[in-house]
Amino acid sequence: MNPAAYESTFFLALRRMRAPLITLILIYAVSVAGLTLVPGVDADGQPTHLSLFHAFYFISYTATTIGFGEIPYAFSDSQRLWVIFCIYLSVIGWAYSIGALLALFQDQNFRNAVRLQRFSRAVHHLREPFYLVCGYGETGQLICRALDQLGLRAVVVEVDEGRVSQLDLHGLSADVPALAADARQPEVLKLAGLTHHCCRGVIALTNDDNANLAIAIAARLLAPGLPALCRAESAETANNMASFGTRHIINPFDKFGRYLALALHAPAAYHLLEWLTAVPGTVVEPHRDPPRGRWVLCGHGRFGKVMVSTLEQAAIPVTIIDHAPPVEDHERWVRGDGAGAPALLAAGIEEAVGIIACTNDDVNNLSIVVTARELNPTLFVVLRQNLQANQALFDAFESDFTVVPSQIIGRECLAILTTPLLVPFLGEIKQRGEAWASTLLDQLTERFGWEAPAVWSVHVDAAQAPALLDLLGSASPPPVPLGELMRDPHDRSQEIECRVLYLARADESTVMLPHRHTPIQESDRLLLVGRGAARRDLDLTLHNENTLAYVLWGREIPGGWVWERLAGRHARAPGSS
Amino acid sequence: MNLEKVIFGFFIVLAATLNFGFFIGELDNPIHHDVYELFAAIVVNLIATVLKFGDRTHIGAIHLSTSLVADLQLMAAALVWGYSVHVTGAGMTPDITAKVVSLSGGALFANVVSVVILIAETIMQKR
Secondary structure, three states, X not given: OOHHHHHHXXXXXXXXXXXXXXXXXXXXXXXXXXXXXXXXXXXXXOEEEOOHHHHHHHHHHHHOOOOOOOOOOOOOHHHHHHHHHHHHHHHHHHHHHHHHHHHHHHOHHHXXXXXXXXXXXXXXXXXXOEEEEXXXXXXXXXXXXXXXXXXXXXXXXXXXXXXXXXXXXXXXXXXXXXXXXXXXXXXXXXXXXXXXXXXXXXXXXXOOHHHHHHHXXXXXXXXXXXXXXXXXXXXXXXXXXXXXXXXXXXXXXXXXXXXXXXXXXOHHHHHHXXXXXXXXXXXXXXXXXXXXXXXXXXXXXXXHHHHHHHHHHXXXXXXXXXXXXOOOOOOOXXXXXXXXXXXXXXXXXXXXXXXXXXXXXXXXXXXXXXXXXXXXXXXXXXXXXXXXXXXXXXXXXXXXXXXXXXXXXXXXXXXXHHOOOHHHHXXXXXXXXXXXXXXXXXXXXXXXXXXXXXXXXXXXXXXXXXXXXXXXXOOOOOOOEHHHHOEOOOOOOOEOOEEEEEEEOOOOOEEEOOOOOOEOOOOOEEEEEEOHHHHHHHHHXXXXXXXXXHHHHOOOOOOOHHHHHHOOHHHOOOOOO | OOHHHHHHHHHHHHHHHHHHHHHOOOOOOHHHOOHHHHHHHHHHHHHHHHHOOOOOOHHHHHHHHHHHHHHHHHHHHHHHHHHHHHHXXXXXXXXXXXXXXXXXXXXXXXXXXXXXXXXXXXXXXXX
């Protein structure tokens, strides 16, 4: 059902209340008018008639079954006869009206309409930046949780009603407006805030490539400036999205193919990348590097094809086990089921160095690797996990790589959304070579541990660093070296636990791992890595000029006008200490 | 012929005529203004209001608002009547009568607007 139809449901509901309401009005009118016409007697036995006022009063409390008795005088029998009639009439009237009202509230269309209304109001009233997440499957849940931890708002559109109601159970700290509707409809996306001025990006994560494509197109046409992150599992969809300028297309298999290629030729760079893009709250476990030698691959599907081409590019021989091998190539193909020992033996598992189990069935994959490990305990195992629900099984089996498409997409999305500078930095890592990456990785993990670090960007502008901007914009700005800024606002002899990885200047020049004496300038963008506490400390320094002065020069600036005057603050030259 | 349109037009015109019937006469003479006619006007106006529920067109919205104005004015008139006759016990003095009737005059204006819209809507119909 589309939103326009929902809207008309309200008018239909009103129409359906017409008959009960008119019935009630008529019943009241007939009862009141009749009661004034029926003769009665007053206290002195004189014939009298009830006034309209008294009649309306009497009918009001009788019809609502309150019953205060007969006023202003005891009724005559003819009046009582009429009142008997009125009582039953009004009971029927109320029963009918209330019944109709309750039926209306029970009506599924009406309830959907109310829900939609509530959702669109919640989205409309959002006054902080938010991301529109389409698809609340495993990836969507991961993204929403991570956004929540980062203090960012999200709006969810999911086609499955069951998943939407799960949202309440996930205990996110911020309220996430969610709607059970088909995100392929542009109207739904608009209601969910695609054109809202606070919307910072659209994330299309449904498990249907066509739906993701539809979302990408809608985002491109309705909100051209908005970054759209779209999951695409087939190459055709990805090409199609790219053709109309979708900026971020995430193909989990392709992505993992690149990870594996990187891990094969530059393990340290790979570890660094994994550590920097880890989902907040997780611990990265360094694993052994993939060996070179013959590999065995089970399941030549979408993922399998990407893996084969990755291994081929790295000049690693691979034997493929599949149910339907092409006939012309006997060298590399073994027909059969990887879960059975005969096929694995035929593929030469005993001499192989690694195995990739990448069928789309989790139980099959596990069965393949368990059998393979029994035949060859030193195998390097790459295991594809399709469903989050099987996490416990995959945890129990210690593979070297577990490929979870939802996690790959989630990490990629978060990296793009929250730290735009991370992508160029990661690109740079791949350029710099293995030794460089290895040194940096050792330095960083020694300082911050293997736990997922906080990675964030700071833009020296009015919104993110007002205090620093004031200082830099003053008449004779003092030099502000990066290292001085990274001091603890509570005790400046300590450094806060973070490090600047990357610096992008306003003139597009960039500095990798800037030195601590590098001066900071207006409109600089910094990529930082460290602990969450350091991020808060730095935010304080950048926002509060008193803290900034203390951090830079160790001087406490007196607060308030009087103290400023007394201390002669206006006379001092900045940076003179 | 559309039965719904007949009922709709009937109640709108009846609301206006009853209202007019109560309003017409000397402003402060209680003999010219029967309270039962006010009662009937209120009931018919309420029904006309409910009949206008659920129309999503622009004209439908204006229709509803004129009816709500008429309801408000007539109920105010009824309140003034009930208060003076039963609460203060002053009865229908020329002063009170003038108040009640002028309030119903305001409602009459709203009802006339309603009828005008009805006629305009009918004329706009191509058939």
